[in-house]
Amino acid sequence: MANPDHHHDHGGDHAGGSELSDMQLRVRALETILTEKGYVEAAALDAIIEACETRIGPHNGARVVAKAWIDAGFRKALLEDGSKAVAGLGHDSRVGEHLVAVENTPDTHNIVVCTLCSCYPWDLLGLPPVWYKSTQYRSRTVKDPRGVLHDFGVTLPATTKIRVWDSTAETRFLVVPMRPAGTDGWTEDQLAALVTRDSMVGTGLAQPPGKAV
Amino acid sequence: MDGVHDMGGMDGFGPVKPERGEPVFHAPWEARVLAMTRTMGAANGWSIDMQRFAREQLPPPFYLGASYYEKWFFAMRQMLLDHGLIDGAELASGHALHPAAPLKRGPFMLADVPRVMRRGTFDRPADAPARFKVGDHVRARNIHPQTHTRLPRYVRGHAGVIERIQGCHVFPDTSAQGDSEQAQWLYTVIFDGRELWGPEGDATLTVSIEAFESYLDPV
Incomplete structure (x- = not known):
């Protein structure tokens, strides 16, 4: 019982x-x-x-990322003030305050966790998956992020800097993954299909072209 | 409180197990628990911090063994009992046996749904300038409050650097006690992985927390 x-x-x-x-x-x-x-x-x-x-889910976040990939002005605004930039997009599900977007680069990979509970940008990504709320993820990510990434089948170069964001307050973090190579000229809709939920939490990468489902 | 919920850096829980094609809810009752928790919180003015504190006070063996929505259910049930909105006889019978108790913000109706489907704002006016600026070296205080706090154990006593100033936000430690008006400056503080985990730690790792001003001392 x-x-x-x-x-x-x-x-x-x-x-x-x-x-x-x-x-x-x-x-x-x-x-x-x-x-x-x-x-x-x-x-x-x-x-x-x-x-x-139905309404809230990672499709909202994927649109934000895809727009940041093709629109330099939006990317800049998003990184400066996530809530303000996303509010301008008119999502079905309005996004709340204190959204902080952080960008992956060839040098630095960002991962988001909430060690104390389950804080997650649900208004942009939908409700968090079970693994995000699990003891395994909450305990290990701040200490052994490469081990956690391994559990997701992700291996980064040994020299890549790993930045873990522990969501200990009401700020909420969105990872902007790196745009996959071979997507020059793609539309926002095409690109959004490559943006997985996990890539926006930092436990995955955006899908390469040809693998989108 | 130094509870099992504060699990950053603990070992032994095993690998993370992502589920392919995971549904939003794994059973209909999980969805009802989520909806009841949001609505009753809004109806009786329970802050997010009061609700978190209720979950942290679940018995540790239960906390570690229960599923997410089991924790939500039993914490919400305890809050309903503690605030006199239901009683044990009603739980035993599965029906209302007494007249309704007054709710701080009144019953939650269909028209109220939009206000719980958007995250609120936690910004408050500051009554003093921020004590720290970006680049300042700080140390997380070695504090162990018996009540709710958002300063995780794994950073206490460790030195870090102020990376961002996030504004002046509601202070969770007092909000969990029912006072949602006290506010403090909130900072992103970044720690070197080896400062936290010692010389064997991942040299490429940095970890940040969101720290309220009273969690920090200047270095």
Whole structure:
């Protein structure tokens, strides 16, 4: 049973497993209480979930990166004031304050983590994946980022400087990955398809042309 | 508090396991927990810091073993109990047994959804100029508050450099105690990997944290 009062060890972060039906019952009961008391309208819960599953997601961030790749003025504005630059794009999901965009270069690779909880630019990238919130990622990234990158199948040159950003406040970080070679003349839409979620967190690279899905 | 949530630099958890084609939620109840947490936080004026502190106070063995949304659920349930919005008898019966308690900002309705789908602003007017400037050498204080703080253990006592000034923001340590109006200057402070992890650390590594002014001493 998943209960902080009657704990047993079921090993590591996981999605629910045998806990599922137990949690389903607990959550349903609590929602019933909250709605019967009139604290919250069930339709409001539905609307939030719908937005999380459809409107917000890494496609918003990918557009920002692709635009920065082809528009030098936007790139400069984005690196100077991320929130202001992105607000001008008119996304479906409006992006909140304190967005800081950091750029990968041949010399420096940026990676974002939240060691204390799960801070993530969800309004630009969608809700964080399980690995971002996991004990494994939160514990290791600030100490052994190359080991973490290895878990993602990414190997950087030994001389590349690694910069880890620990999101310990309400600033939120977006990594602008390097533009893949062989994409001269590509449109913003074509380029956006190469920008993976992981590349905007720093645990991946943008896809090379021909590998985009 | 020096809790298990403060896990930067801990060993032994094993490799990161990315999931291909990961869904937004792994079960419908996870989505309900996320939505209930956001709405009840907004309805009763619970700051993000109060909610984080509630999760940090979950028993350590549970914290380490539970899934993300299990942690969210049990922390939210505890806050609802602590603030008198529900009681144990209601949880046992699965229904409301008593009249609703007043919510600080009133019930959360469909029309309120847009305000929780955008991150708020944490900027506040500063009542004094910033103590540090870019390039200043600082040392993270060796402090161990019993309550919520955003100064991770792995930097305490270590020397770094002010890289950016991010503005004057709500101070999480007091916000977690219910006072969301105190604000402090916020800095990006960069540390050399070997300053944090010793001579065997990765020589190419630098790590930054976002540090409130009272977390730092001049060097």
